[in-house]
Amino acid sequence: MKQSNPTLLSIENLTTYFKIGNDFYPAIRHIDLNVNHDEILAVVGESGCGKSTLAESIMGLLNPSDSKVTGKAIFAGTNLINLNEAELNQYRGLKIGMIFQDPLSALDPLKTIGEQVAETLVYHTKDNASKRKQRVLSLLTQVGIHKPEVIINEFPHQLSGGMRQRVVIAMAIACEPDLIIADEPTTALDVTIQAQILDLLKSIQIKNHCGIILITHDLGVVAETADRVAVMYAGQIVELGNVEQIFNEPKHPYTRSLLRSMPQNSEGDDDLYVIEGSVPSLVKMPTHGDLFASRIPWVADNQHEDDPKMHIVDNHHWVRCICYKHFAFPKKGSDLVD
Numbered sequence: 001m002k003q004s005n006p007t008l009l010s011i012e013n014l015t016t017y018f019k020i021g022n023d024f025y026p027a028i029r030h031i032d033l034n035v036n037h038d039e040i041l042a043v044v045g046e047s048g049c050g051k052s053t054l055a056e057s058i059m060g061l062l063n064p065s066d067s068k069v070t071g072k073a074i075f076a077g078t079n080l081i082n083l084n085e086a087e088l089n090q091y092r093g094l095k096i097g098m099i100f101q102d103p104l105s106a107l108d109p110l111k112t113i114g115e116q117v118a119e120t121l122v123y124h125t126k127d128n129a130s131k132r133k134q135r136v137l138s139l140l141t142q143v144g145i146h147k148p149e150v151i152i153n154e155f156p157h158q159l160s161g162g163m164r165q166r167v168v169i170a171m172a173i174a175c176e177p178d179l180i181i182a183d184e185p186t187t188a189l190d191v192t193i194q195a196q197i198l199d200l201l202k203s204i205q206i207k208n209h210c211g212i213i214l215i216t217h218d219l220g221v222v223a224e225t226a227d228r229v230a231v232m233y234a235g236q237i238v239e240l241g242n243v244e245q246i247f248n249e250p251k252h253p254y255t256r257s258l259l260r261s262m263p264q265n266s267e268g269d270d271d272l273y274v275i276e277g278s279v280p281s282l283v284k285m286p287t288h289g290d291l292f293a294s295r296i297p298w299v300a301d302n303q304h305e306d307d308p309k310m311h312i313v314d315n316h317h318w319v320r321c322i323c324y325k326h327f328a329f330p331k332k333g334s335d336l337v338d
């Protein structure tokens, strides 16, 4: 089903600060990003880049006593930022589903699977108990759980990690939300199960015509699943494009470094590229300039912008800072290579 307006969620100038000591420090800065109907948008970056903060800001999951969110996240005409809990609960579960990394912590150990999957339906629908049960069985079947009539009476600890994540996905899609936010949904699972869960998410996206924000640090997951990719570094989006652009024509030195450090792209352990340094903590984060500059120290200062902006490099392909234009990796020895 093609929508007349492709935009499902419009994130505008979103900045989130955390209180550390007496001061507030930005963990994500001036994020502008659209999520469209019928697409999987991956948000990728190393640990500490602000991916979860982005998701939690949109969903109002941050503790207001130690955080502050400014900007907009417009969903179906409503700015989700600054809605109160009761208002947000009209979106969470109903219009926006969430899937987290650790299915065990998302599930209540004391309730049966059937009760937990039914909970969203109790909250958001007027279905009677028998209709709800049919819906729970159908959801569990949809997420690939065999013998759902047995599983509904079991408890989370009786299921494998992969099965638990399928249950969490069933809960997230119970009300057929327009948007699903999946934060590292496969990180806790072993590789074969990861692939099955990604296939499941993709099939749900196609069947329900929803949009999915897939948060991951794993470019392998992105390559398998995403339509578009936002690469985040130090709380900013540094590159945005479709999956082919990001993998075949990466521009930003950070994107290129991430790709180069994928085991698949090296010829052996000795050749594995390691990005120098780490993402600075919020307190140590520079307040201006190219935030990635310190991790590519061989690039001269004058090749970076003072206040790096997003530049369009191709249709729907954006990159922050002009330093990409002449960027090359140092060769073993000292020459630079593309």
Ligand SMILES: Nc1ncnc2c1ncn2[C@@H]1O[C@H](COP(=O)(O)OP(=O)(O)OP(=O)(O)O)[C@@H](O)[C@H]1O
Pocket: 018, 019, 020, 027, 045, 046, 047, 048, 049, 050, 051, 052, 053, 054, 066, 217, 280, 281, 282
């Ligand atoms: N409640 C908090 N108080 C203070 N700092 C925080 C808080 N939550 C996150 N941060 C900091 O904000 C930055 C972004 O963290 P965030 O968890 O969003 O990154 P991430 O990319 O999702 O990483 P990971 O994959 O490890 O979760 C980090 O420097 C983190 O330490």
